Amino acid sequence: MENRKHIIVIGAGFAGLKLARELNNHPAYRITFIDKNNFHQFQPLFYQVAVANLDASNISFPLRNIFEKSDNVRIRVQTVTRINCCSKTVETVAGSISYDYLVVATGAATNYFGNDTMEKLTFPMKSTWDALQIRNTLLQRFEDAVLSKTTDVESSLSIIIVGGGATGVELSGALAEMKLDSLPVEYPELDFQKMRIYLIEGSKSLLANMSAASSKMARIYLESMGVTVQTEMHVKQYDGKQVILQDGTAIDSEFVIWTAGVKGNMPEGISENLITKSHQIITDPCNRIMESQDIFAIGDIACMISDDYPRGYPQLASVAIDQAKHLADNFKRLAKAKQSRPFLYKAKGSMATVGRNKAVVDLQRPRWSFQGFFAWLVWMTLHLFLLTGFKNRLVVFINWAYKYMTHRQSLSLLFVGIVRNDKQEPV
Numbered sequence: 001m002e003n004r005k006h007i008i009v010i011g012a013g014f015a016g017l018k019l020a021r022e023l024n025n026h027p028a029y030r031i032t033f034i035d036k037n038n039f040h041q042f043q044p045l046f047y048q049v050a051v052a053n054l055d056a057s058n059i060s061f062p063l064r065n066i067f068e069k070s071d072n073v074r075i076r077v078q079t080v081t082r083i084n085c086c087s088k089t090v091e092t093v094a095g096s097i098s099y100d101y102l103v104v105a106t107g108a109a110t111n112y113f114g115n116d117t118m119e120k121l122t123f124p125m126k127s128t129w130d131a132l133q134i135r136n137t138l139l140q141r142f143e144d145a146v147l148s149k150t151t152d153v154e155s156s157l158s159i160i161i162v163g164g165g166a167t168g169v170e171l172s173g174a175l176a177e178m179k180l181d182s183l184p185v186e187y188p189e190l191d192f193q194k195m196r197i198y199l200i201e202g203s204k205s206l207l208a209n210m211s212a213a214s215s216k217m218a219r220i221y222l223e224s225m226g227v228t229v230q231t232e233m234h235v236k237q238y239d240g241k242q243v244i245l246q247d248g249t250a251i252d253s254e255f256v257i258w259t260a261g262v263k264g265n266m267p268e269g270i271s272e273n274l275i276t277k278s279h280q281i282i283t284d285p286c287n288r289i290m291e292s293q294d295i296f297a298i299g300d301i302a303c304m305i306s307d308d309y310p311r312g313y314p315q316l317a318s319v320a321i322d323q324a325k326h327l328a329d330n331f332k333r334l335a336k337a338k339q340s341r342p343f344l345y346k347a348k349g350s351m352a353t354v355g356r357n358k359a360v361v362d363l364q365r366p367r368w369s370f371q372g373f374f375a376w377l378v379w380m381t382l383h384l385f386l387l388t389g390f391k392n393r394l395v396v397f398i399n400w401a402y403k404y405m406t407h408r409q410s411l412s413l414l415f416v417g418i419v420r421n422d423k424q425e426p427v
Contacts, residue, residue, distance in 0.1 A: 004030040004072065007331070008090050008099040010080050010267065012040050012063055015299030015320035016105035017388075022328030024070050028335035031073045032097060034090070038063055038077045041128050042387055044317065045396075047171040049131035051178055052139070052409040056128045058396050061388040080106075083269030085295065091269075101294050103327070104267060104281065108300035108315055111261035111278075121240045122258040125167060132415070134257060139414045141255065146189050157195045158253045160243055162235055163260035164201025165208070166352040169218050171257065172199045173354035176225035181407040198251060201231045202260070207360070209314065210350050210369075214360035217371040221354040262315060264301045276303050280312060285342030287327050298323040304343065313345050317386075322346075353379045356404065 005028060009016045012035035020033050042059040049056050067073040078092035083104070089096040110124035123137070124130050138159075145157060159175060161168045179192050199206075199222065205215040206222075206229065219229050234246045243251045264279035274282045274290050280303035282290050287302060289295045299320035303312035313319045323343055330340040346364075353359040359376035362369045380400065387393050403409065 004028060005100040005335075006098070007031045007101045007103060008034060008097060009103045009105060010034050010090065011105035011107055011265075011299070011301075012037065013043070013105060013107040013299060013320065014317045015107070015324045016103070017063075017066070018321050018324035019103060019105065019298065019328050020067070020073055022325055023072075023331060024067065025072055026332070026335070029072060029331065032076055032099075033063065033067070033073055034076045034078055034080060034092065034097075035063070036077065036079045038075065040066070040388055043126075044166075044383060044386075046125050046128065046131040047167060047174055049128065050125060050134040050138070050171065051174040052135055052412045053174065053403055054396060054399055055411050056132055058392055058399065059387070060128055061392060066388065080267050083267055083295075085269060085271075085292065088294065099294075101331075102296070104270075104289075104295065104297045104301055105299045105320075105324070106265040106267055106301050108262035109265040110258060111263040112258065113261065118235070118238060118256075118258060121238055122162070122256040124258055125171070126262070136415055137255065139412060142183070142187050142190070143414065146187060156252070156254065157190075157192075158198070158251070158255070159196075160198045160200065160251060160253045160256045162200050162256065162258050164199055164203070164206040164229075164231065165259060166350075168199055168201070168259040169206055169222065169352050169354060171259065172197060172222055172227045173225060173358070176222065176227050177355050177407075178409065179226065182409050182412075185408070186412065196228060196253075197226065198228045198230065198253075200233050200235060200245070201229075202234045204232055206231065207350075207352055210352070210360065211362045213369045214350075214352075214362055214371060218352065218354055218360050221358045225355060262300065264303075266301070276312070278303070285344075286330060286340045287323055287343060288340075296327060298327055306344075309345070316350075318348050319345055351375065351379050351382070 007029050009020055009031060017040050020031055023029055023031060039060040039062050045059045048054040063075050078094055080090055080092055082091040089098045110126050112119040123134050141157060161172050175197050179195055183192050206218050207215045222229055235243055236246050237244045238256060241254055243253060266279045270281055281297040281301055283297050283302050283304050287296045287298050289297055300315040305312055322345060326343045333340060349363040351361040353376060357373045357376050359379045360371045361375040361378050384393050384397060
């Protein structure tokens with residue numbers, strides 16, 4: 001093992017996990033996998049945990065189980081505090097680790113665009129812990145409303161989602177389904193006709209990265225389910241009780257979920273000259289960080305500029321997975337003293353689900369957009385196969401089948417230990 005070149009991979013998202021699996025048991029390398037969690041999180045289904053359709057364990061998989069048969073991958077559950085490029089070490093809270101090659105795959109974090117008030121008072125959804133906080137707060141508010149003697153308490157249950165990307169659209173649709181299906185049965189004391197769900201987007205349309213047809217249909221679906229959609233509208237301020245929009249409109253709500261943007265989850269130690277405004281690291285076509293020969297960046301943290309993507313590749317799971325596979329291939333070529341090949345992304349398309357039998361899909365090759373039941377089946381099938389582990393796929397399928405047949409959430413569990421507005425993750 002000591003004679004093998006040492007690769008440190010920071011981050012167990014789609015990119016980091018795929019790279020480590022591609023180099024698993026490779027005779028030329030030993031890999032240290034560093035992440036603050038001991039599990040991989042399937043981010044596209046965070047919203048389903050938030051609305052009690054799935055349990056957190058259904059979309060998470062322990063890293064040590066994934067690599068239990070590996071002779072060259074070691075897991076370290078640590079927080080990286082700094083990268084020392086000159087000494088070729090990574091600093092963690094437990095000490096420093098030296099490397100021959102470093103791969104930064106730290107992913108993305110919620111972007112509040114410098115608004116500290118929004119960061120403090122709203123709920124993000126970029127981790128399993130965030131999704132559990134949203135679910136717990138949502139259920140606790142319903143329980144509080146049942147006990148309240150205030151006549152207009154139901155209207156205080158209004159929810160505002162800021163950001164009309166895939167996450168905002170899917171979460172809005174899931175909440176609207178809860179309002180229509182399960183909540184009136186579970187809480188007969190409350191009048192859910194007074195509950196309002198708002199989706200606020202700053203650009204001209206929802207799902208801005210998708211086709212006009214898919215964007216239009218997603219809005220039609222949401223509005224038919226009772227969601228109030230407002231585009232070309234920004235949130236000006238929020239005091240914890242009332243949202244003020246840029247046109248002066250005031251919306252009363254104590255529950256605001258922020259999905260309006262992401263930025264690179266930047267570790268300390270990278271030169272500021274190599275960091276973009278969106279907190280991404282500029283790389284060359286081989287994912288190598290500029291001005292470095294032994295540090296690479298892949299996934300959402302990487303900004304690789306090309307003729308087709310002058311602002312860098314989109315921050316999508318498909319890009320992260322493809323970059324990881326390509327970098328793994330280049331490491332294999334490097335072990336054979338062969339020249340690295342540049343990465344070229346071939347877009348596959350985009351998709352989003354809005355609710356039962358409602359989804360939108362854009363395929364790149366062939367160029368085709370379709371919506372409705374068939375698109376919903378395609379979305380479900382793809383996400384099932386992307387999950388890690390047969391057990392997770394089976395459990396998720398059973399939960400989805402139960403939800404489809406009964407119109408009920410099966411995991412509406414209220415955990416006392418998860419406190420509303422406590423933004424700190426458990427130690």
